[in-house]
Amino acid sequence: MEHSDVEQYGSQSSATEETDNDGGKSSSVKDELLEALLTIAHVHDHDVSADSLTAGLPLEEGALTPGVFPRAAERAGLTARLVKSSVVRLNPALFPTVLLLEPGRACVLLDLDVHQRVARVVFPDLGHADTEIPLDELQERYSGDAIYVRPRFRFDARSDDVKRDSSRHWFWGVIRENRRLYRDVILGSVAINLFALAMPLFVLNIYDRVVPNHATETLWVLSAGVFVVLCFDLLLRLMRSTFVDLAASRADVKLSSRIMARVLGMRMEARPQSTGSFVAMLQSFESVRSFIGSATVIAMVDLPFVLMFVAIIGIIGPPLMIPLVVGIIFILLYALAAQGKLHDLSETTLKVGAQRNATLVESVSQLETVKALRGESRVQGSWEQASAFLSRTGAQLKSLGSSVTSLAQWVQHTVGVCVILVGVYLIVDGSLTQGGLIAAYMLSSRALAPVSQAAGLLAQYHQSATALESLNRVMEMPVERSESGYLDRPAVKGEVRFDKVSFRYPEAENDSLREVSITMEPGQKVALLGRVGCGKSTLQKLLLGFYQPTSGAVLIDGVDIRQFDPLQLRRHIGYVPQDVRLFYGSLKDNIIAGGGSEGVDDEMLLNAIRISGLESLVTSHPQGIELQVGEGGQMLSGGQRQAVAIARAIVHDPAILLLDEPTSAMDHSSEEAFKRNLEEYAPGKTMVVVTHRTSLLSLVDRIVVVDSGKVVADGERDSVMEALRKGQIGRAS
Template sequence: MTDHHDRPHHDLIEHPRPRFAPWLVEPMLRNKGTYLKVALAAAMINIFGLITSLFTMTVYDRVVPNNAFSSLIALSIGLAIVVVFDFVLRVLRAYFTDLAGADIDHDIGGRVFRRLVAIRLDQKKGSTGALTGMMRELETLRDFFASATMTALVDVPFIVITLIFIAILGGAVVWVPLAAIPIVVGAGWLTRPALDRLSARAMSEGLTKQSVLVETVGALEMVKTSGASRLLGQRWTRANQQHSDSSTRQRLVSTIATTVAASANTLAYAGTVVVGVFLIADHQLTTGALVACSILSGRAVQPLATIAALLSRLSATRTAYKQIDAMMETGSEEPRGTALKPARFDGRIELRGVAFRYPGAAEKTFDGLDLVIPAGQRVALLGKVGSGKSTIARLILGLYQPQEGLVMIDGTDIRQYDPHAMRSLIGTALQESVLLSGSVRENITLGRPGVDDAEMLRVAELTGTHGFMGRIANGYDLVLADRGEGLSGGQRQSISLSRALAGRPQLLVFDEPTSAMDQTTEMQLIDRLQTELQGRTFVLITHRPALVRLVDRIIVVEAGKIVQDGPRDAVLQSLQRPRTAA
């Protein structure tokens, strides 16, 4: 198994599943009543089409020879009524189709987003760009189910009814549209494998383009300063050329099928006229019947032409479905059954016999790690880069699951907790202070009901955020750009710490919380946190010596093992002895 960063983007596209998944079928079944209305409207529209041909035949055969103008007026009034009903039904059909499509889009979009948020990080496939590109393919599904697809499927059975009608009116003329039907079906059938293959390739290459684009925009500052634009430009050009080539081939194959259908439609109409002329000369057909049959022959082939046009969309939709379904089948961190939703934590943490290996890693990060942090204790995890300190934090937060052993909070395996409920009770500030687009207020409160303006101001004063936000005119309503661009690293960390402390969580996990702060700001923060952290379980990961003033216990981690563990002052003295001796 390779690391997800090295995995090619087309790995997101899996082999087709034997049947449609519940996440797609259930919303469609719930809208079956709407689709029945669409089918009924489509059926009536097809019947009105037959009435139009009868009107034409009657005019040519009865009205014209006899100058029956009164009959023409009556027929015209009847046709006008039919046209009005036809207009209303077409509008209603479009409305109901869009209504069902919007409901399906809302339901499926919500399900897919929830699964994306709950995806297990050790099973995440593809880069960030590839995943965002995959989410964009939801539009392909929506467009397919909210388009004329359902209408086209309803129109197909009426081909038989139309052919029967042609046979009744024109006898042998029916063989002309019958001969055109296999041509249209054959063109669609023969081009389908190529369309499926090209759709999968075009989507894979589209994800590659999306990945390069997202990576470039997300690291634009680095791209400019390090001169990476040349490398990324080459990647973009290569991905763009490949995607353009596949898309062009896909459109060409699709055009062949639709053009064959259009040509068959024209030939069916012309062939009906040619055959009909001989039948009229033989006194087996009237002029009105010929005109009606020529109209109906076009209507008989037209649904198949629509189906041929939809085949290219069907291929893209199938590819999008397979890709999204593969993500929906990826392991979720949500527990099976009824998850526990604790109201609060005491804060006791225990890692018992934990073995863990990152996806694609050659060696285990931990093998049989044991660690107990009593409720209310403040602990610092120290060690060299890559020793496993941050991994312990990720395991406590449930971001990764151990291959062996247990990670427990308050004596319960965290896999039994609802992840959202569990993490809402833990104040977290990780190494990278990621802020969301939106206001500073939203970044601190995150829409949590228990965090009001008073609590926001309290934690902002505590972390020093108010020191720079209070001087700005629009203050906490300042709208941040993506990831908090425009703020310094220290300011982003202050806001991130405010977010972690808001709501007074009993359990706190901080990973390098002051790495971007200057020494004066850091010392002021430490002084304020001394009182704030009293009585809470606090897990601190740091390389900054000043921060250890906040803890009572120090655990030194080296190569995935605990090599020292004890009271803060005793461990610090033992760490300083080798330096003194040197």
């Protein structure tokens, strides 16, 4: 199936909309492609969950599309290939196969009996149960597109000592996928370089045979032949450029997707310290993208044909080869000599550019703080200093790269002059004709052109190589989602247990937690108290799976959370962070941002708005829930941003609530209203509250006091509060 067909199928409808008895559309959405994939995974005994297959993928209206299907299949340990074929021509050896029916619909073809005109299929509406339907009926509903899905061989730890297959490399593997296009480019280049001999040979014959003999008939025949060759040459050049651009475009889309997926999936321990520097590193992919474009590939493909042109010049007149060979060697030696400096300058440019970008991002994101502290001068000085250094380094890099290109052009012209000088003496000597000299001159220019282009690409190559090296480090960062399967836990009771948990942040000198053991029963309300930096928020982040314990384990319902799919784990937990960050968009977009609109109906959305205290804002504003919050939520007050965070934490009705200073920016009346709403909502839910406000303690029935990463008190609320007032709870040793 072509990419455009996939997009058309997905854009028409990505899921089935069920109709109610009145003929109206309900909000229930069925992802039939996902159900079909789960069915095939079940057939091949691959234990996967829907969350693990779709986490982080660009879904359309919350459902898989045929274009994204292969990426989801890869997570299930399967390979998928989109094909166009009639039902009867599908390969039975590759069954079960996904058939795309009318837009948004799909089924799994298990077996086909052409003679009996019967097909055995699985419709997602019926779960994993198969049914037989007439082949004619299936063909009427079949769109003509199918997806072959087969198990992929999995390597285990015993194969780690074997050299890694280059096809599995995140970059070269994608380039390798387009090898058929590059094969066609090479074949086209062979023909183009052979056609390049037409003009020199045409001139040779005109001067040596047509002109002396006044053979006008031969002139017309040769001219017609050369014109046909030139037309084919034009056609091949256009096709070659199109194929190279197509391969680069396909690679660009896939590589960009992989880089973004790696960034979003990386573990928090691997998160870079500077956001601006990291973004600049990712933006350096632009230089890699441009390097794999048409000019680079065509120059590299044409390079081997230099030997052919040199050999033909040698046939015309052996001495004419000497200036050509000397010129090629001279260009290559100068280019090789400049490589080391080009690499150093490219690396320096990338580092300085990243540092300057970090200054920009930091100053813009904290512009209010910069103005309040009158720090404009310091930021401006850092920016100008980095800009000046980057300008000098960039000028040196550009100058050195230009010198290689300029020298190559100078050598090209000089070699042409030398060929004419040598050729004239050969003509005087009688060993060369006039036509031979002109043909040799034309061939010398054609021979040196790829060498000049390749030399000119050196500066761009080093920039791309440096960028690729940086991106390799990004792609090697550990991710939180492992290739091994996860337990499918669609529901949890809410029991939480920290079993001798210790944790240290990356590059920190001391442990943030030291052998912490806490058990919370389902539905229990617990407050975490302690001084600033004692580890309260860290406990919540460990429970969310943001970080992995240095030792010990975090368990939910007696299961280590590392056995949960990260997306499914966070679906069971509603989290209100201390530092609330909103996304550009509407209130509704920010409330249902976690996991999209799947499973969120209007009643759930309005209930979350009511409990969080946003009801007055929504009802009083003309735009209602479509009110735009601005980038980072800058159009809302601090208390309103906290209310949005509370709404999105409870909108999916999680079993566990983690509240980190949930009312720190609220006024007294808003806080009291929120407490009343939360008491009404929270029965039966496990709740962990981190706060320094004693007013919130009425929500809990148990208090855990943490100091220096250790639990120093744990008990019933009133008894712990009394002990705190009397100073009976000491500091951690």
